[in-house]
Amino acid sequence: MIAVKVDQLSKRFGDFVAVDDISFEVPRGQIFGFLGPNGAGKTTTIRMLLGLLRPSAGSATVLGLDVQRQAETLRQRIGYMSQKFSLYNDLTVDENLNFYAGVYGVRGARLRQRKADILAMAGLVGRQRTLTRHLSGGWKQRLALGAAMLHEPEMLFLDEPTAGVDPLSRRTFWNLLYEQAAAGVTILVTTHYMDEAENCQALAFIQRGRLVASGSPQEIKETQMHSQVLEVTCDQPDAAVVALRKLGIFEEVALYGAQLHVITPDAAARQAVVTQTLTAAGVHVLALAVIPPSLEDVFIASVGGARHV
Structure with a gap:
């Protein structure tokens, strides 16, 4: 089963080509790493896959849905964690989770159960009334992941989720990702850290909008070098x-x-x-x-x- 299918996808901004005719697939239940230097086209690609940005050419489906024609339906089935911390620092942990629950339509008994699950997963039990601004970078990171998972998405898009976080917090975060992948959640993650890339089941390298290598970490080492x-x-x-x-x-x-x-x-x-x-x-x-x-x-x-x- 294929979670993401990208076929000759391109995005132009005037004369600038941000993404240039890329194609790749992500099987369901896989952790797929998307690597490239700043400005390579990673975030632009993710925004097209989320239905937030219209492609200039090509097509893409996520969970069998066309990212252009079925974007609203798609957003109920995926979770997104952006490069920059996207929660509200002036709200408590509990208030941030309630806000995102409202966005995704999670209410009542389901909301109570999902919040309990998220707090346990993120190690935030007992911190519900803590203002988010008082959390460390690692706690904020786990809270943001929890908010993206409140509605039990089938797929997660994580754009540089561990940038600026200490190594121990990065390891804890990735342990959470492994647990989600083992439960069948598909994860597409961009990262600059090669140790994280080694832990992905498949990778794609992008440079100046073009894919320059793809495959498992071992396949890439054997065929690209x-x-x-x-x-x-x-x-x-x-x-x-x-x-x-x-x-x-x-x-x-x-x-x-x-x-x-x-x-x-x-x-x-x-x-x-x-x-x-x-x-x-x-x-x-x-x-x-x-x-x-x-x-x-x-x-x-x-x-x-x-x-x-």
């Missing part, structure tokens, strides 16, 4: 990046934590020139190793390659 990764450990990684990029012979040189990842077709053969170049630049090389590419390596290579198309 034709070069190799040389990991460099040295005492001056910032200076090392500058020195190696000046050579102009590598596909990409990027910092990866305390190490450098050098992407090149033949990593083993390039070890000598890397060592010589860094030594000449006054950088002490501590270790060199050819390693399997990470998802971040593949993402950088895919997006970098798309810039030159």
Whole structure:
């Protein structure tokens, strides 16, 4: 069963092409990750799938409903959590849930049960009378997810839901998503965090409005990364990046934590020139190793390659 089907979808704003002829599918019950740099077209795509923005060309269905002709029906079956915190800081936790319940038409005994479920899920039991502005970023995030789920949607659209949230809160949030996916809820999430992307069952990379890679994390690593990764450990990684990029012979040189990842077709053969170049630049090389590419390596290579198309 397919939850989302996108067929040659495009969106133009005057002469600017925000989304350029993209196609993909999301099976039901799957966590689907949508990755790309700022301005790549992620949010524009989501807004079209929500029926908030009319496509310039192409078509899309969500839960079998046409996003243009059946948008009102669709909104009763999906939940949406935007990039920016969308609840009201001057209302309490309970008042925010009541407001969103009214929007979705959840009332009476069902509302009481749903609020109890949401408060338990989000760990907010006992905080119902707390003003939302007094909640930490992690609590606000879980409250926003709970509000999006009040009406028991079949699908959730989450646009950068963990931006600016500490790692522990991010992990707690993703545990909640896994529980929802296990219960059959389909989730489409945009993220900048590669560790989160690794936890998605399928991914799509978008750059300048175009899809540049798609598949499971493992499939993308195996099919999209034709070069190799040389990991460099040295005492001056910032200076090392500058020195190696000046050579102009590598596909990409990027910092990866305390190490450098050098992407090149033949990593083993390039070890000598890397060592010589860094030594000449006054950088002490501590270790060199050819390693399997990470998802971040593949993402950088895919997006970098798309810039030159």
